[in-house]
Amino acid sequence: MENVQYPHIFDFSRITGPIHDWLMGFLPAWLTTTVECVAVGVGLLLVYALLALFYIYFERKVCAAFQCRVGPNRVGPWGLLQSFADMFKILIKELIQLNHIDKFLFALAPYLVIIASMMCFAVLPWGDGLQIIDFNIGIFFLIACSSIGVLGILLAGWSSNNKFTLIGALRSGAQMVSYELSIGLCVVTMVCLAGSMSVTDIVMAQADTWFIIKGHVAALIAFVIYMIAGTAETNRGPFDLPEAESELTAGYHTEYSGIHFGFFYLAEYLNLFIVSGVATLLFFGGWMPLHIPGWDGFNTVMDYIPTPIWFIGKAILLSYIIIWFKWTFPRLRIDQLLSLEWKYLLPINLFNLALMVCIITFHWTL
Amino acid sequence: MISLAIFGIENSGVLAITALLTGVALVALAMWIAGLISPRSFNPQKGEAYECGIPTRGESMSQFHVGYYLFAILFLMFDVETVFLFPWAVRMQELGTNGILSIAVFFGVLVLGLVYAWKKGALEWK
Numbered sequence: 011m012e013n014v015q016y017p018h019i020f021d022f023s024r025i026t027g028p029i030h031d032w033l034m035g036f037l038p039a040w041l042t043t044t045v046e047c048v049a050v051g052v053g054l055l056l057v058y059a060l061l062a063l064f065y066i067y068f069e070r071k072v073c074a075a076f077q078c079r080v081g082p083n084r085v086g087p088w089g090l091l092q093s094f095a096d097m098f099k100i101l102i103k104e105l106i107q108l109n110h111i112d113k114f115l116f117a118l119a120p121y122l123v124i125i126a127s128m129m130c131f132a133v134l135p136w137g138d139g140l141q142i143i144d145f146n147i148g149i150f151f152l153i154a155c156s157s158i159g160v161l162g163i164l165l166a167g168w169s170s171n172n173k174f175t176l177i178g179a180l181r182s183g184a185q186m187v188s189y190e191l192s193i194g195l196c197v198v199t200m201v202c203l204a205g206s207m208s209v210t211d212i213v214m215a216q217a218d219t220w221f222i223i224k225g226h227v228a229a230l231i232a233f234v235i236y237m238i239a240g241t242a243e244t245n246r247g248p249f250d251l252p253e254a255e256s257e258l259t260a261g262y263h264t265e266y267s268g269i270h271f272g273f274f275y276l277a278e279y280l281n282l283f284i285v286s287g288v289a290t291l292l293f294f295g296g297w298m299p300l301h302i303p304g305w306d307g308f309n310t311v312m313d314y315i316p317t318p319i320w321f322i323g324k325a326i327l328l329s330y331i332i333i334w335f336k337w338t339f340p341r342l343r344i345d346q347l348l349s350l351e352w353k354y355l356l357p358i359n360l361f362n363l364a365l366m367v368c369i370i371t372f373h374w375t376l
Numbered sequence: 377m378i379s380l381a382i383f384g385i386e387n388s389g390v391l392a393i394t395a396l397l398t399g400v401a402l403v404a405l406a407m408w409i410a411g412l413i414s415p416r417s418f419n420p421q422k423g424e425a426y427e428c429g430i431p432t433r434g435e436s437m438s439q440f441h442v443g444y445y446l447f448a449i450l451f452l453m454f455d456v457e458t459v460f461l462f463p464w465a466v467r468m469q470e471l472g473t474n475g476i477l478s479i480a481v482f483f484g485v486l487v488l489g490l491v492y493a494w495k496k497g498a499l500e501w502k
Contacts, residue, residue: 026382026383030383048394050382050383051395054394054395055398055401058402059402101410102413104414105410108424121399121400127399128399141382143391143395173427174427176438183444187448187451188447194458198458201465202468265426269414270407344501349501352447352450352494360486
C-alpha cells in the first residue's frame with residue numbers, strides 16, 4: 011500500500027477534537043466518554059430518521075418518474091413533506107391487539123430488525139474523522155450485524171402464527187441467507203485487495219485509485235454480483251418474494267399494524283442505504299473525493315467538497331440503480347431465485363476470488 | 377497515523393454498544409409515542425388472523441417445502457468456510473505463495489462440496 015498524502019481538508023476531528031478537550035477540562039474521563047456517546051447516539055438517531063424519510067420520498071419520486079407520473083407533489087414544496095406526513099399518519103394508527111400470536115417474540119422482532127440496521131449504519135465510513143465504529147475487523151462486523159436482521163424477519167413471520175407470514179418468513183430466510191454468501195465472498199475478494207478489514211484502512215487504501223479501477227476486471231465482477239446480492243438481501247424487487255403482494259398479502263409483516271409495521275418499512279429503506287453504502291466503501295472509495303490522475307486543479311476543487319457529501323452522494327447514486335432494478339426486471343420464482351444464487355453467482359464468485367488473487371500476486375492492479 | 381474515529385474514541389466497543397442502545401431507544405420511543413396518541417378500540421374480529429375474512433381453518437403452522445432446510449444446511453457449510461477465508465484474505469499479500477497454496481487446497485474442498493451438492497440434486501427445487 012503506497013503512503014498517499016491525503017490533504018484532510020474536511021477532517022472532522024478538528025471540530026470533535028476541541029469539543030473533546032473542552033469536555034475533558036471539567037469532566038472525568040468516563041463521564042466525557044458517556045457524554046460523547048450520547049451525542050453520537052442522538053446524531054445517529056437523527057441521521058437515521060432523516061435518511062429514512064428522504065429515501066421514502068426519493069423512492070416514490072423515482073418510481074413515479076419510471077412510470078411517467080409526477081409522484082407526491084401536494085404536501086409541501088415538490089411534495090417534500092410527504093414522508094413527514096406519512097410518518098405522522100403511521101404513528102397515529104392503532105396498534106391492533108391480536109389473540110393468536112406469540113406476544114414476546116412478536117414484540118421482539120422489530121427490535122432485532124432495527125438494531126441490526128442501526129449497528130451496520132454506525133460502521134459505515136461517514137466522512138473524514140466521522141468514523142463511528144472503527145473495529146479492525148469493521149467490515150466483518152458489518153456482515154455479522156446484518157445477519158441479525160434475518161433473525162428478526164424469521165421471528166416476525168413465525169410469531170405471527172399466520173400462514174402468509176410463515177411462508178413469507180421462510181422465503182425471506184432462504185433468500186437472505188443464500189445471498190449473504192455472495193455478499194460475504196465479494197467482501198473477501200475486496201479485502202484481499204485492501205489487505206485489511208478495518209473500514210478506515212479500506213477507505214485510506216483508495217486515496218489514489220478507487221478499488222473498482224485498481225482491481226479492474228475482478229472488482230467489476232465483484233461489484234455486479236454485490237449489487238445483485240444486495241438487492242436480494244434488502245428484499246427489493248425483482249427479489250421481493252418475501253412480501254409478494256399478489257401471493258402473500260404482505261409476507262412476514264402481514265400481522266403488524268401501525269408503527270409496528272413502520273419499523274420494518276424503516277429498516278427496509280435503511281438497508282437499501284446500507285447496501286449502497288457498503289458498495290461505496292468497497293468499490294468507490296468510501297468518502298474519498300473523485301480524483302483523476304494529472305488533473306491537479308480538478309482534484310483540488312474536488313477536495314473542497316465535504317467528505318460526508320461524497321459518501322452520501324455516491325450511496326444515493328447506487329441506491330438509484332437498485333431502485334431502477336425494481337422497474338426493469340419481473341419478479342423471480344423461488345426456485346429461480348435459489349438457482350441464480352447457487353448455480354450462477356456462487357461459482358462465478360469463487361472463480362472471481364481466484365482471479366483477484368492472480369491479479370494481486372502478479373501485480374496486474376492498475 | 378491520524379485517528380479517524382469520532383471524538384478520538386479508541387475503544388469502538390463503547391460505540392458499538394451506543395449504536396445498539398440507539399436502536400433500542402428508537403423502537404421504544406416510537407412505540408411509546410404511538411401508544412400515547414394512537415386510538416384503541418376493541419372488536420373480536422380484529423384479533424383474528426389476517427387471511428380472507430372468514431375464520432382460519434386448521435393449523436397456521438402448516439407444512440412447508442423441505443428445500444428450505446436443505447438450503448439452510450448448505451448455507452451453514454459455505455458460510456463457515458467463508459469465515460475461514462477472511463483471516464487469510466487480510467494477510468494474503470504478506471503470506472505469499474505458501475498461503476495461496478494452502479488456501480487453494482481448502483478452496484478445492486469447498487468447490488468439491490458444491491459440486492457434490494449439485495450432482496446430488498440438492499440445488500434443485502423439486
